[in-house]
Amino acid sequence: MSSEKMIFIFMLLLSLISSGNCSDKKHYVLVHGAGHGAWSWYKVKPLLESAGHRVTAVDLAASGINMKKIEDVDTFSQYNKPLLQLLATIPSNKKVILVGHSLGGLNIAHAMEKFPLKVLVGVFLGAFVPDTQHRPSYVLEKYNERTPPAAWGDTVFDSTGNKTTMLFGPQILANKLYQLSPVEDLELAKALVRRSSLFVENLSKQKNFSKQRYGSVPRVYIVCAKDLAIPLEYQSWMIQNAGFNDVLKIKGADHMAMNSKPEEVFDSLHNISTKYA
Template sequence: MLRNLINGYIAMLLSRRAIVSSALAASGAALAGCTGTQAESAPAPALKSPFLLVHGAWHGAWCWGKINPLLAAAGHPVLAIDLPGHGLNAAFPAAFDIQPRTPELATEFSPIAGITLADYARAVAGAVDTLLAAGFPAPIVVGHSMGGGAIHAAAELLGPGKIARLVYVAAFMPKDGQPMVAFPPDAQAPPSLLTPLLRSDPGVTGALRLDPASTDDSYRAGLINLFYGQVDAVTARAALNLLSPDIPIGAMVSPIATSVQRWGAIPRTYIRTSADNTIPPALQDLMVAQADTATPANKTQVLRLDSDHSPFLSMPQQLARALLSLT
């Protein structure tokens, strides 16, 4: 499916080039007739770096829907992927379909519990390799929230050269050997509003489980406050109904090894969200400081948005401008 999308884009691009080339050739012939010389054909415009967009936990490629056309309008190819177990790759516990809720929701083992951080990394690396094989320049790889861990691990797999820049949007960017989250939490990390909203013990279900289909209005309001505090009510409700309930706990607690020579050699940007209730700004600052200590010759560029955890929905224009400023 990914190849079909890319091939479709290439066909469109080649068609556009053919139209432009024909127009240039016609103009050149006219000029040659007037001057008695043959006009040189203009070279085809260079391809711009594509954006590869990687969503966060409980989300899918759908969350970039307001960003994709803004980046494409600026001439950049855009590819948003579903990570394993997310979006159209999601699988749901049977208890999630039962209303009113039963105790099994808190105990049923997750059907995606076996998905690993390595699976996430391979999915991102595979998308990068497919873009490169199709003839595109090295992409700008953007990860939101948990997607930061996915691009973090993929960058270590790929090394410099295949990725133009890593961009962490309110994302996990752990230091070498640390997981995205730790149990018990890192003493330096400020608390998130997430923990009270979890609906199971991850040691029992193998997943961090939310209940976005809950009929409890106060619980749903808590999820909106967690993810979409600045998003308009209609969009926030739509987004809430698109969330999947589980993310595999193993992916979140697996240490991520990074090296100065591979991950640390790729330019990186952190987009800091100052009104974030999921990954608090103080934790974002801590991760940036740790990364800069590890790679003092390649420090993190920090861009700031006065945003909640989901600027792709709450302020898409501003986020798109921030991303385009990196090209």
């Protein structure tokens, strides 16, 4: 082979790597939990991008910098509209890795039901997980049954229209969600967390997610071992109840694993992308 051809091939390979067209580069879509926003992924997003992946962190309705007010969001579908709009723009020959944290597990499940052919794998990071045997509200109702009112601490609940809204107070943020996260992340949350809802009332009226759509997409659960908001035993129950292709575990991770253990979250997501390539 001539030196000119060798140089051309070398330059072509460099071009492919720099443009992110190699087969191991994936598109991650990161979905936050209740009260939070795309900002909660600020540590994990650049780690994935530095590995060459494309990353989109979504602000759901009335979350982050989304301009809607929770009072004007009546249904879970309206709350999830930004994620569904994003997936609608994904070409039919492309697939994304959906990552849902906390309540975001229900958001990605809803998206998997709507766009099963556009999702390579659904990743539930310390998240609520619906099954296909019960209404989408089932895991939230079971969670509420086992959680005494005192466990919500200084969370402020209110009735707005057809739903119950909630706003995490500084004490529950510090003691149940961010207890192992850097204090800077706790302060960020105190400044940015917004009033939200679990939309239990609306989800209780929706049809079950189907085996043919939501149930057909590979699912991976990442256990947060030191989570006090969704305790380990409840994460384990949901895993058994819903069934998963793989289960990973991050030791020492509180509920906000992307803050307390960002590199471990990155490693888990990067390994998932390799396995489900």
